């Protein structure tokens with residue numbers, strides 16, 4: 425049975441957060457905070473503005489063992505239609521800062537927007553991170569799942585990740601962090617909140633950087649459904665090759681089982697890029713779940729391949 429948080433608990437928590445001047449909102453419509461534009465109302469969203477407030481928030485929640493989930497830019501999530509069994513935590517304030525510590529060494533808050541921040545760093549004359557300017561979401565979320573595209577991934581540039589775990593602020597150099605294709609120890613363990621990262625980026629030629637930014641943006645625009653409500657690729661590409669040695673792509677499998685364009689309520693497997701599911705209007709998380717299950721079942725039946733989900737569930741779907 426679903427264990428929803430009571431009004432009394434929300435009231436008590438609000439009073440306690442108020443004592444420490446920690447920003448929060450009640451009754452937050454989560455659909456507007458994610459790219460799918462799907463999701464119900466969170467009874468309480470806490471928005472710590474600095475590390476002290478974050479530590480205090482976690483202390484308050486841990487004391488009564490109140491479940492919580494961290495929301496970033498909401499671009500890799502399918503949010504539950506009923507996200508009322510947990511508290512939503514969303515970093516703000518100093519976690520939105522970018523600081524250039526020295527030439528090419530940047531300290532970036534986990535709540536900064538990936539696209540503008542990496543465009544800005546690129547236009548300052550630093551090269552290699554142009555691809556990150558095409559990935560939506562926030563920096564913390566990008567680290568969690570080692571976001572990447574066009575042959576690059578964020579961990580190529582990371583020196584250090586700062587995070588809070590078991591109430592303690594910690595920092596790990598990249599060599600001590602377990603990460604891989606679209607994953608990291610933070611995603612696997614779900615026991616840490618990323619607060620900021622340090623990256624190192626080499627200087628380059630500004631003209632070439634501008635060209636690279638444009639090329640990547642054009643490539644993105646031509647290959648993905650434009651201005652559609654989605655959470656990007658729904659499935660990871662399986663690490664398998666066909667008989668000619670070419671990598672097998674998730675979109676190809678979905679196409680081959682005949683699900684391109686399939687509708688469920690207001691959710692649709694994109695006719696343009698069938699590894700995307702798009703929300704055509706007021707789709708429910710349940711509609712998307714049905715499409716995801718159908719894809720997995722049909723692909724498994726025809727190819728004996730299990731398509732692993734890239735999109736995460738935020739709450740019970």
Ligand SMILES: Cc1cc2nc3c(=O)[nH]c(=O)nc-3n(C[C@H](O)[C@H](O)[C@H](O)COP(=O)(O)OP(=O)(O)OC[C@H]3O[C@@H](n4cnc5c(N)ncnc54)[C@H](O)[C@@H]3O)c2cc1C
Pocket residue numbers: 459493494495496497498499500501515534559560561562563564565566567568569570571572573606616617618619648654655656657736
């Ligand atoms: C149109 C579109 C295109 C996309 N293209 C790509 C692509 O090319 N490559 C790619 O890799 N991804 C892509 N994505 C997916 C998505 O943009 C990335 O995964 C992004 O990095 C997620 O960041 P976010 O802030 O939105 O995370 P969210 O979706 O908010 O959260 C994702 C996970 O990270 C956790 N999380 C978020 N912030 C923190 C934190 N500070 N501490 C601890 N946990 C945290 C959340 O709890 C959740 O588990 C695309 C998405 C869309 C909509």
